[in-house]
Amino acid sequence: MIRQATLRDVDAVAAGYERLLSHEAATHSYTNWKPGIYPVRQDAQTAAENGTLYVLEEAGEICAGMILNQHQAEAYREIPWQYPAPPEEVLVIHTLSMPPEMAGRGYGTRMVRFAMEEAVRRGCTVIRIDTYVGNLPAQRLYQKLGFRISGRKVVNHHDLFESELYYLECDLKGVRPMNETIRQLIARKSVRVFEDRPIPPEAKEAILQAAVNAPTAGNQQLYTILDITDPELKSRLSESCDHQPFIATAQMVLIFLADCRKWYDAFTAAGCTPRDPGAGDLLLAVSDANIAAQNAVTAAESLGIGSCYIGDVMENCETHRRMLELPAYVFPAAMLVFGYPTAQQQEREKPRRAAMKHIVHENAYRTMEAEELREMFLPRCGEKGFEAWMQAFCQRKYNSDFSREMTRSVERYLDDF
Template identity: 70%
Template sequence: MNEIIKSLYDRKSVRVYEDRPIPEKMKQIILEAAAQAPSAGCQQLYTILDITDQKLKDELVKTCDNQPFIATAPMVLVFCADCKKWYDAYLEAGCSPRKPGVGDLMLAVTDTAIAAQNAVVAAQSFGIGSCYIGDIMENCEEQRRILNLPEYVFPAVMLVFGWPTKQQLERTKPQRCDQKHIVHENTYRSMDGNELREMFGYQCKNRSFEDWMNAFCNRKYGSDFAKEMTRSVGEYLKQFENE
């Protein structure tokens, strides 16, 4: 197994960090690696916010479901899907562009997520751990305020980075679903009840499928934070819903 493939297998979310900074040179390499990601039409439909202000990190703890490790992470990046900069450039050039729509946003989110994952892979190559924070999509009013987000800019991905503690390095990576359930040949295949039970069986351990699935549904899918994320994303979408 080559080093890149091994790093992809080894990488897991890290939420506890050693108290030491990430050298500026490494940070710049990680940011440049993000910018080298594939991009639709080479437009780079994202803007990366490098969060260096400790007060802002502390606010992000609160707006991202009170996760204290955000405040202590040596590097925090917010990757914004940015449909504004090209629209502004078109206007600057005297074009008559239509307003950005949901298709433009989806393309920008794709660009943004690919760039973020490049940063994760680059960081892993240095031994730097990372964790995705999906909660950046919640509390849109507060995120807009503290990050100064204008129209047509959506905070799609947040990442925190740091040197993993020994316990984090030794922690077992969560198991993934068997590939036969994840990879469908040529066309989508809806799975029946038996296959769904087989796919998630490793999660249930000593519990029944019904017990585990109900608990997970209540804890994640039906949670207050999931409902808030749906509400917030809906608010962001309103600016892209043009006739």
């Protein structure tokens, strides 16, 4: 969550400055900031008092900070800006920073995007920032988000040290503020490579709380969640679920079971004479289980934790029934693996989705003709073309051995219903 900071956050922000500067002193200085000169605790204190300090907080920890205001230093007046604007229409990002251990997690991108949207909310038309000419990671980040370099200048900081800076700006026309939850839902992509970093207990608790409070049919919660903490069991699942090693190394593994058993047993215990669960009960329970799973995904995403659905848990019915001790009327609807994504996973492009016009039909189902189907899938086909891509996908996925095994396995589960 990105929010306006309070005075209680100042110590954490200042400690982040110190850790960053100590790290740069021992390695390489990207910022060219100087310990004891800039930035210091008083900078964060003053900004918090003025209401211009913003922080990114996850699981109770301050992960990044920045100052947003409309103050343009003297040097800004000498830059040949590509997007001239009156001062009241310009928002400036200052002192965007994070401790070194928080680098590579996408926090910088989130902070800059927030700043851009905050600028639009305030009625600004341009957003500006300066950065040290040697800070290549920051330059790549800003330019990726639409900033342009408009000038370069050597500045003197309080007669204490000089720094050569790039001055960047972004035209905010076309930028529309987006709710952070909606942004994360749209941007979310599967993560299959995780940092070797544990998920804090409080984060895990929050994810599970979100799952068990998901919408549910008639408040029945027709699911049970298996929290797989046994490393040996995770390893076995990584083999039985299509030989995917990243399952074994994930920091958290949850299996969402469509559970018609517990209500059947409760009815019996209460002296009722319940009918046997049927296919409709199973589909309702699968729906409940998957809604709970998606709540867990969304909660994790809000905490900077990535996830990946593993549909292969529906395969190998006999093996998984024994492994997970599943009784009749219980079906493994989904498995999720969680962990902090590596920088590469954060930066990789999300696979393209079909255009909304092909997915959303008004009032009644509309069977699409071949030409419209071609139009829908063509953006995914690349150089292969529609026919070749479809044939390869059909062979690799739909007609594959694992797909046939999934169908066989699910049919065995259906025998109970």
